[in-house]
Amino acid sequence: MAKRGIKDVAERAGVAVGTVSRVLNDHPSVTAEVRARVKAVIHELGYRPDPFARSMRSKVSRLIGIVIPDLTNPFFAELVQCAERAASEHGHNVIFMSSFDDAAKEADRLAQLAGRKVDGIIIVPSNSPHAIKAPKGLPLITVDRLLPDHPGVAADHRAGARVAVEYLAGLGHRRIACIAGPSGSRPAEDRLQGYLDVMRPLRDHRGAKVEPLFVNAAFDYESGRAAGTFLLARPRAERPTAIFASSDQQAIGCLRAANDLGIPLPAGLSIVGFDGIPLSNLITPRLTTIVQPMPEIADAAISSLLGRRKMPPLGKPDLFQCELAVRESSAEPVLEPAAINASR
Amino acid sequence: MAKRGIKDVAERAGVAVGTVSRVLNDHPSVTAEVRARVKAVIHELGYRPDPFARSMRSKVSRLIGIVIPDLTNPFFAELVQCAERAASEHGHNVIFMSSFDDAAKEADRLAQLAGRKVDGIIIVPSNSPHAIKAPKGLPLITVDRLLPDHPGVAADHRAGARVAVEYLAGLGHRRIACIAGPSGSRPAEDRLQGYLDVMRPLRDHRGAKVEPLFVNAAFDYESGRAAGTFLLARPRAERPTAIFASSDQQAIGCLRAANDLGIPLPAGLSIVGFDGIPLSNLITPRLTTIVQPMPEIADAAISSLLGRRKMPPLGKPDLFQCELAVRESSAEPVLEPAAINASR
DNA sequence: TGTCCGTTTGGAAACGGTTCACTACTATAT
DNA sequence: ATATAGTAGTGAACCGTTTCCAAACGGACA
Numbered sequence: 001m002a003k004r005g006i007k008d009v010a011e012r013a014g015v016a017v018g019t020v021s022r023v024l025n026d027h028p029s030v031t032a033e034v035r036a037r038v039k040a041v042i043h044e045l046g047y048r049p050d051p052f053a054r055s056m057r058s059k060v061s062r063l064i065g066i067v068i069p070d071l072t073n074p075f076f077a078e079l080v081q082c083a084e085r086a087a088s089e090h091g092h093n094v095i096f097m098s099s100f101d102d103a104a105k106e107a108d109r110l111a112q113l114a115g116r117k118v119d120g121i122i123i124v125p126s127n128s129p130h131a132i133k134a135p136k137g138l139p140l141i142t143v144d145r146l147l148p149d150h151p152g153v154a155a156d157h158r159a160g161a162r163v164a165v166e167y168l169a170g171l172g173h174r175r176i177a178c179i180a181g182p183s184g185s186r187p188a189e190d191r192l193q194g195y196l197d198v199m200r201p202l203r204d205h206r207g208a209k210v211e212p213l214f215v216n217a218a219f220d221y222e223s224g225r226a227a228g229t230f231l232l233a234r235p236r237a238e239r240p241t242a243i244f245a246s247s248d249q250q251a252i253g254c255l256r257a258a259n260d261l262g263i264p265l266p267a268g269l270s271i272v273g274f275d276g277i278p279l280s281n282l283i284t285p286r287l288t289t290i291v292q293p294m295p296e297i298a299d300a301a302i303s304s305l306l307g308r309r310k311m312p313p314l315g316k317p318d319l320f321q322c323e324l325a326v327r328e329s330s331a332e333p334v335l336e337p338a339a340i341n342a343s344r
Numbered sequence: 345m346a347k348r349g350i351k352d353v354a355e356r357a358g359v360a361v362g363t364v365s366r367v368l369n370d371h372p373s374v375t376a377e378v379r380a381r382v383k384a385v386i387h388e389l390g391y392r393p394d395p396f397a398r399s400m401r402s403k404v405s406r407l408i409g410i411v412i413p414d415l416t417n418p419f420f421a422e423l424v425q426c427a428e429r430a431a432s433e434h435g436h437n438v439i440f441m442s443s444f445d446d447a448a449k450e451a452d453r454l455a456q457l458a459g460r461k462v463d464g465i466i467i468v469p470s471n472s473p474h475a476i477k478a479p480k481g482l483p484l485i486t487v488d489r490l491l492p493d494h495p496g497v498a499a500d501h502r503a504g505a506r507v508a509v510e511y512l513a514g515l516g517h518r519r520i521a522c523i524a525g526p527s528g529s530r531p532a533e534d535r536l537q538g539y540l541d542v543m544r545p546l547r548d549h550r551g552a553k554v555e556p557l558f559v560n561a562a563f564d565y566e567s568g569r570a571a572g573t574f575l576l577a578r579p580r581a582e583r584p585t586a587i588f589a590s591s592d593q594q595a596i597g598c599l600r601a602a603n604d605l606g607i608p609l610p611a612g613l614s615i616v617g618f619d620g621i622p623l624s625n626l627i628t629p630r631l632t633t634i635v636q637p638m639p640e641i642a643d644a645a646i647s648s649l650l651g652r653r654k655m656p657p658l659g660k661p662d663l664f665q666c667e668l669a670v671r672e673s674s675a676e677p678v679l680e681p682a683a684i685n686a687s688r
Numbered sequence: 689t690g691t692c693c694g695t696t697t698g699g700a701a702a703c704g705g706t707t708c709a710c711t712a713c714t715a716t717a718t
Numbered sequence: 719a720t721a722t723a724g725t726a727g728t729g730a731a732c733c734g735t736t737t738c739c740a741a742a743c744g745g746a747c748a
Contacts, residue, residue, distance in 0.1 A: 074421070081414075115395065
C-alpha cells in the first residue's frame with residue numbers, strides 16, 4: 001500500500017504508462033476494452049494522479065483564483081460561495097484571497113496567483129481608481145464592479161432597479177425616493193439610472209411630473225440608516241411613501257430608521273432593497289428586494305474563464321437579469337392618489 | 345523574454361543549477377558572494393520558481409485547505425478572511441471550500457484537498473454527528489466546532505459566557521435569561537455552561553437563589569427572535585431584565601423581538617451577544633457582545649498546521665479568551681433590587 | 689609535505705506525470 | 719494481392735525543480 005504511481009497502474013493493467021495517461025485524460029484513441037481495464041485497476045489501486053506532476057507538464061492547474069475586497073460583506077461572501085460551487089462542478093478548486101480594498105495588496109495577490117499558474121482569475125476590483133494590472137496571458141474576469149478594460153459579468157443593475165421602481169409605481173406610489181450608492185461606483189450609478197429611467201416619465205394622479213429624490217450613501221447598513229433618517233425627516237405630506245435602496249444593507253438600515261421614527265411598515269412606508277443577501281429574508285419585516293442571480297453570475301464567470309462560454313467583449317459585459325422578490329416590506333400606499341384628492 | 349528557468353539563472357550567474365536551488369531555499373552552504381551574485385541575476389531576470397515543479401519534488405505545496413459549512417454565516421466568513429490573511433503572512437495560499445453542512449460533500453472536499461497535497465487543513469466540521477475522515481498524515485485542525493478526536497482551536501466559549509453574565513450581574517441584573525444555542529453543538533453547550541456557572545451562585549437582594557432561565561434555539565437571526573419573543577412574553581415583574589444570547593445573530597433577532605414588544609433598549613432590557621461579528625457594531629443600538637479574537641484564533645490554527653506552534657493535544661484544545669465589548673444594548677436595570685424592595 | 693576533514697560547488701538522478709514520434713496492426717481502396 | 723490510410727498503443731524524452739553524491743578546494747595538523 002505504498003505510494004502508487006502511474007507506472008504501477010500501467011504494469012498491473014499490462015499497458016504502457018502513456019496509455020494510462022490517455023485514459024486519465026479521456027484521450028479518444030484508447031479501446032473501450034483497454035480503457036475499462038485500466039480504469040478498473042485505477043479504482044482497485046485507489047490511484048490518484050499527482051496534480052503537481054500533472055500541472056508541471058500540461059500547464060493546467062485546475063485552480064481558479066478569486067480576489068475580493070472584503071469577505072465580511074455578505075454580498076461578496078455569497079459570490080465566493082457560489083463561485084466555489086461552480087468551479088467545483090467544473091472540476092476546479094478555488095484559491096481565495098482578500099484584497100482588503102487596497103490596491104497594493106490587490107496587485108500583490110494577483111502576482112501570487114499568476115505565480116501559482118492558476119487557470120483564471122475572478123476579481124471584484126478594489127475601489128481605488130487605478131487600473132488593475134492583469135498578468136497577461138491569464139484569463140481574468142471582473143464581477144460586479146466592472147472595469148472598462150477587462151471582460152466582466154454582473155447583474156443588470158439598471159434593469160433591476162427599473163423593475164424595483166416600476167413595482168413601487170405600479171403599487172400606486174408616486175413619492176418614491178432612492179438611496180443611491182456611493183457616486184463613482186459603477187453598480188451604484190447603474191442602479192440610480194434605473195431609478196431615474198422610471199421616475200422621469202412618471203406622472204401623479206393630476207398628471208403632473210413627479211420629482212425624483214435621491215441621496216448618495218455608502219452601501220453599508222449605517223449609511224443606509226443615515227440616508228433613511230434624512231429622507232424621512234420631513235412633513236408627512238411630503239415624505240416619501242416608498243424608498244428604493246441600492247443595497248440590502250442600506251435598506252435594512254433604512255428600515256431601522258423608519259422604525260425609530262415610528263413609521264409603521266409597510267403601511268406607512270414601502271422599502272425595496274437590492275442584492276438579495278440571505279439576511280434580507282431573515283429580518284422583520286422580510287425585505288422586498290431585487291435578488292441578483294448569484295449562482296448564474298458566478299457560473300458565467302467560471303465558464304468564461306474556462307473557455308466553456310464565450311468571454312464577454314470588453315465594452316459589453318455579460319449581464320444577468322435580476323428578479324423581484326416581493327416580501328413584507330412593501331405594500332400599496334395607505335392614501336391612494338384619489339383619496340388624497342378627495343380629502344382636499 | 346521567454347520563460348525563464350532555473351538553468352537560465354544558473355548559466356547567467358556562472359554556477360550550477362543546484363547552487364541556484366540552494367540559494368532559493370536559503371541553504372546554508374553557499375558563500376555570501378555566490379549567493380549575492382545569484383540573487384542579483386534572479387532579480388535581473390525576474391525569475392520566479394515554478395511552484396509545481398518545486399512541489400513535485402519537495403512535497404511541500406505552500407497551500408492550506410479550509411473547509412467551512414456555510415460562508416453566508418458572517419462568523420465563518422470572518423474566520424476565512426482571517427485565516428487567509430494569516431496564511432498569507434506565512435507565505436501560504438488558501439484553497440477555500442464549502443461543505444454546505446453536508447457530511448458527504450465534506451468528505452469529498454477533504455479528499456480533494458488531500459489529492460492537492462495541501463500542507464494542512466482547517467475545518468469547521470459540518471453539524472452531522474459523524475466523525476470526519478481525516479486523510480492521515482495530513483495535519484488537520486478543527487476550529488470553533490471542536491471534535492473529540494482531532495486537535496482544535498477555538499475561543500473559550502465557557503469563559504466568554506461567564507464574562508458576559510458576570511457583567512450583567514455586576515450591573516445589577518438578577519433576572520438574566522439565556523438564549524442557548526442548539527443542543528448538541530459543542531460551542532452552544534459551552535456557552536450555556538458559562539451562563540450557569542455564574543447563575544448558580546448568584547443571589548438576589550434578599551439573598552434568595554435566582555433561577556436560571558434558558559431556551560435552546562438555532563444560532564440564526566430568526567431563531568433568536570422567536571426565543572426572545574418567548575422569553576419576553578411574560579408579566580413585567582417576571583420578565584428578564586437581561587438576556588445573554590449565544591450568538592450575535594440571535595441577539596439581533598432578540599433585539600428585534602424586544603422592539604416589537606415595545607420594550608425600550610437598554611432601559612427596559614439589556615442584551616449581550618456572542619461572537620463579535622461586524623454587523624453587531626452597525627445596528628442600532630450597537631450590540632454589547634463578547635468578541636472572539638478571530639485573528640488570533642486563525643493565526644493559531646495556521647501556525648499549528650505549519651508546525652510553527654505546538655499542535656494542541658487531542659483532549660485539550662487551544663483556547664483563546666474572548667473580550668467583552670460594552671456598547672449600547674446594555675445598561676443597569678431601571679429598578680435596582682433595593683428600589684424594588686423599597687417600593688413594596 | 690602529505691593527510692585528513694569540512695565546506696562549497698558541480699552534475700546528474702529523481703519526482704510523477706504528459707506528450708510526441710513512432711511502430712504494429714486493421715480496414716479500405718486500388 | 720498490394721499500397722494506403724487510419725487507429726491503438728509503446729517507450730522515451732521532457733517539464734523545472736530538489737536532492738544526493740562526488741569532486742574540488744582550502745586549512746589544520748602531524
